[in-house]
Amino acid sequence: MEAKEKPVPRAAVIHDLCSVGKAAMTNILPVLSVLGIEACPVPTMVLSTHTGGFGRPVMEELTDFPGRCAFHLKENGVEFSHIFVGYLGTLEMVERVGEFLSLYPRAEVLLDPIMADHGSYYMNFDDAYGQAMGRLLGRAHLITPNYTEACLLAGLDWKDVCTKEQLLFVCQRLEALGAEQTVITSVPLPQAEMSLAVYEKGRLQILERQAAGRAYPGTGDLFAAVLLGRRILGDGLFAAAEKAHEFVCRCIRTGDAWGYPVRQGVLLEPNLRYLWK
Numbered sequence: 071m072e073a074k075e076k077p078v079p080r081a082a083v084i085h086d087l088c089s090v091g092k093a094a095m096t097n098i099l100p101v102l103s104v105l106g107i108e109a110c111p112v113p114t115m116v117l118s119t120h121t122g123g124f125g126r127p128v129m130e131e132l133t134d135f136p137g138r139c140a141f142h143l144k145e146n147g148v149e150f151s152h153i154f155v156g157y158l159g160t161l162e163m164v165e166r167v168g169e170f171l172s173l174y175p176r177a178e179v180l181l182d183p184i185m186a187d188h189g190s191y192y193m194n195f196d197d198a199y200g201q202a203m204g205r206l207l208g209r210a211h212l213i214t215p216n217y218t219e220a221c222l223l224a225g226l227d228w229k230d231v232c233t234k235e236q237l238l239f240v241c242q243r244l245e246a247l248g249a250e251q252t253v254i255t256s257v258p259l260p261q262a263e264m265s266l267a268v269y270e271k272g273r274l275q276i277l278e279r280q281a282a283g284r285a286y287p288g289t290g291d292l293f294a295a296v297l298l299g300r301r302i303l304g305d306g307l308f309a310a311a312e313k314a315h316e317f318v319c320r321c322i323r324t325g326d327a328w329g330y331p332v333r334q335g336v337l338l339e340p341n342l343r344y345l346w347k
Contacts, residue, residue: 079302080108080149082177084136084167085156085291087113088127091120092335093288094157098295104342105299110150112136112170114163122287123333133162140170150177154298155206156291157184159194164202171209181210182294186218187256189228208248212301214294216256220244231258234276241269253311255293266315268308275308282319283326288335293318296345320344 081102087095095111102109114136118128153174158164171179183203185195200222207213207223217240221228224243229236237257244252254267262278269275293314300310318336325337 078106078108079151080110081152081154081298081302082110082112082150082170082174083154083156084112084114084158084170085154086115086117086159087111088117088120090118091122091124091287091333092338093120093122094291097288097292097336097338098154098156100338100342101292101295101345102299104345105296105303107152107299107302112139114156114158114167120287120335131159131163133160133166136163136170137166140173144173150174152298152302153177153179154294155179155181155210156294157182158203161199161202164199164206168206168209171206178211179209180294180298181206181213182290183213183215183219183223184290186222187216189218189230191222204247207244210249212251212253212298212307213244213249214253214255214290214297216290217254217258218256220252220254223247229258231260234259234274237267237276238269238274241267241274242272245269245272251307253297253307255290266311268311270307277312277315279315283322284332286322286325286332286336288338289318289322292321292336292338299345317341317345 083095083098085094099109113132115132116130158167185191204223218228220240224240226240241252251270257265257267259265264279264281266277296314296317297310300313321336321338321341324341330337
């Protein structure tokens with residue numbers, strides 16, 4: 071009797087989709103596919119481009135799609151081992167995605183609460199949106215906020231430089247709010263303004279890092295995708311975070327070396343083969 075092959079892991083990716091510019095699903099789907107994971111797109115919004123550098127894009131919100139999609143998939147016996155929750159955009163979409171997650175209670179959820187940076191909300195978000203995102207923390211097995219988002223979710227003041235003691239307190243607050251595992255990006259430690267914090271079961275580990283080069287759109291999406299992929303393949307949280315960071319840095323350095331236009335987003339394609347290195 072022939073041995074049965076191990077089923078391919080299947081992950082739903084709830085995020086926005088841009089026609090041009092490497093961000094959101096454009097980064098996430100190829101990463102997961104290269105790592106041997108079936109990536110199933112569930113778009114929350116479609117855009118002509120991402121929002122950084124091309125002017126105001128054409129946008130179509132798909133508020134009803136995630137919920138209707140989930141019901142149709144469940145009717146057909148489709149299951150997910152993992153769910154990646156990214157950009158949602160509206161309070162109504164947060165509610166719809168909560169319903170999606172309710173239909174898949176056994177799936178492990180990564181939540182990337184894309185809503186703020188550099189100490190404040192993005193222009194289309196406010197405290198009401200932040201509180202709605204906070205209510206999803208209890209649904210998530212792993213969250214990947216940047217430092218600003220972590221402070222907002224934890225209900226703490228943001229500072230342009232933070233100590234390791236303050237960072238630990240932020241992580242503990244997020245854990246108390248329901249986050250099982252937390253990886254915080256762009257942590258502004260003294261002399262290491264782009265550090266990573268990895269927190270699980272009361273233990274904080276820190277990767278002290280400087281900026282790798284120019285600031286490209288889409289690096290957060292890329293980091294979270296590699297992190298999730300490596301976790302699905304069995305890496306520990308800290309090892310997965312380290313590999314995700316190294317891959318993003320490689321893409322940044324390649325873009326800088328090639329003089330790649332920043333507005334096009336992080337230069338992903340020439341580096342996909344290195345995901346298995």
